[in-house]
C-alpha cells in the first residue's frame with residue numbers, strides 16, 4: 001500500500017510503480033515529518049518482495065488518495081490498482097542511510113489502467129525501448145542494470161563504489177549523484193519482464209459472499225467469514241461488522257446477507273486429553289516466581305488466587321468442573337443460547353487508528369446496563385428485555401465475586417452482603433470472538449469503576465495473560481518520558497533504592513526504550529471458568545490480553561460503574577435496575 005509520505009524518487013505511471021520498501025522511518029522531532037532513521041534492514045517487506053519475484057507471485061498494489069505520485073485523483077481513501085510483478089530490488093542512499101527500492105510492473109499490461117489520467121496515453125509502452133544498459137562493477141564484479149539516466153552506479157551497499165557515479169578520469173574518485181537531478185533511465189523504467197504465467201487472470205475481489213450458502217459447523221466463525229468482502233451489488237469493500245451478517249455500508253446499497261450458523265454443541269468443546277468430570281479440574285495456568293499463588297477448592301471450582309507484590313488486590317481464576325458447566329442455565333446452556341440469538345454484538349469503531357477512515361475492534365462487543373466507554377465507544381443497551389444469557393450473567397457473577405471477596409476478608413458471605421449490594425454489578429460487557437480474534441493488552445481502569453471485575457468465559461479455550469505495563473517495567477514511557485511512579489517489585493529497576501533511583505534520573509534518561517514485561521500470569525481459560533480481578537492497582541500497573549484457540553468464544557464481564565462518574569452526555573437514557581437473580585453457586589450440585 002502506498003499513500004502519503006512518498007519518497008522523492010517514488011514513481012507511478014499506468015504500468016510501472018517504483019517505491020521504497022517500508023520500515024526504518026522515524027518521525028522528525030522538529031518537522032513532524034517521517035524520515036529515514038537508520039539503514040533499512042532486510043525485513044519482511046523486502047523478503048515478501050523478493051518472494052514475489054522468485055516465486056512469480058503477482059502482488060496487489062493499493063494506493064491512498066494522499067499519494068502525491070498518482071497520475072490522477074483517485075476516488076476513495078484507498079484504491080486497489082491491480083496485480084503487479086515485482087521485478088527489481090536494489091539499494092540506494094537517502095539522507096546518508098541505505099534504503100531498499102523496488103520496481104513493480106503491471107501484471108496484465110494490456111488491460112487499461114483506471115488510474116491513468118483521463119485523455120492521456122503512455123508515451124512509451126512496456127518493452128518498446130532498447131533493453132536496459134548493464135554493467136559489471138569494477139570493484140565487486142556484480143552485474144546490474146543502469147537505473148538512472150545520470151549514469152550507471154553499483155547498487156551493492158557492501159561495495160566501495162556503492163551509489164557513486166563513475167569518475168570523470170581514471171585517477172579520480174566516483175561521486176555520489178546529486179539527488180535532485182536523478183531521473184529514471186526510460187530503458188530501465190519501461191522494460192517488459194516476462195513471467196511464465198503472463199497470460200493468467202487472477203480475481204481482484206474475494207467471493208466470500210458466495211461462500212455463505214451452506215451451514216457447515218464452525219465455518220461461519222472462521223477467518224474467511226470475518227475478513228472484509230466486496231459488496232456484490234455496488235463494489236464497496238466492507239468489513240464484517242455484524243455478528244450474524246454481512247452488510248454493505250454504502251448509503252443506498254441494500255446488500256445484507258445473513259450468514260447461516262450451525263449451532264456448535266458444547267460437547268464439541270470437551271478436550272479428550274483433559275476429560276471433564278465432577279472432580280476438581282486440573283489447572284494449566286503458569287506464573288512468574290515473584291507472583292504469589294494460593295490454591296483452594298470449593299463449590300466445584302478450583303480457585304487459583306494470584307497476588308502480586310506491591311499491588312493491593314488480586315486476580316482469581318475459578319476453574320469450573322462438569323457439575324457447574326452442565327447445570328441447568330449454566331455454561332453449556334448459555335453457550336447455546338448466545339448462538340441462537342443476536343444480542344447486538346458488533347465490531348465497533350476505535351477512537352484512534354493509523355489508517356484513514358474507521359478502524360474497528362478485532363472482536364465483536366455489546367454493552368448492557370451502565371455505559372462503559374473504555375477503548376471503544378459502545379452503544380449501551382438496557383437490561384430490560386435482554387436475553388437470558390445477558391441477564392443471568394449478573395446474577396451468576398455476583399455470586400463468585402461475593403464469595404471470593406468474603407474469602408479474601410476472612411468473613412462469611414452474609415457479612416459482606418450489604419456492602420456488596422450497594423455497589424453490585426450494574427454493567428455487562430459481552431465480547432464475541434470468531435477464529436483468530438483476540439483482545440490485545442489493555443487495562444480496565446476507567447474512572448468510576450468499582451474495584452471488582454468478573455468475567456465468565458464460554459466456548460473455545462482462551463489464554464488470559466497479565467503483564468506489568470512497559471512504562472512501569474522499564475521506568476520510561478513509549479514516548480521516552482521518565483516514569484516517576486515508585487518502582488515496584490517485578491520491574492526492571494526495583495533493586496535500586498527509590499531515592500537513589502530518583503537521583504539517577506538523568507542517567508536513567510539514557511534508557512533506550514520501554515520494553516514489554518514478560519507475562520506475569522497466564523491463565524488457561526476453559527468453558528465456564530470465571531476470572532475475578534480486584535483492586536485499582538492491578539489496572540494501574542498491569543495490563544491483560546486474551547487470545548483463544550477455536551472458532552467461537554464469548555466473554556461476559558461484569559463491573560460496577562459509579563453512575564455519578566458519568567458525564568451527563570454518557571448517562572443512560574434508561575433505568576439500570578438492580579439485579580433480580582439470586583444465583584447461589586454454593587448450592588450447585590447439592591442433593
Ligand SMILES: O=C(O)CCC(=O)C(=O)O
Nearest residue numbers: 431439444455546555557
Ligand atoms: O476475553 C476475555 O476473557 C476478557 C475480556 C477483557 O479483557 C475485557 O473485557 O476487558
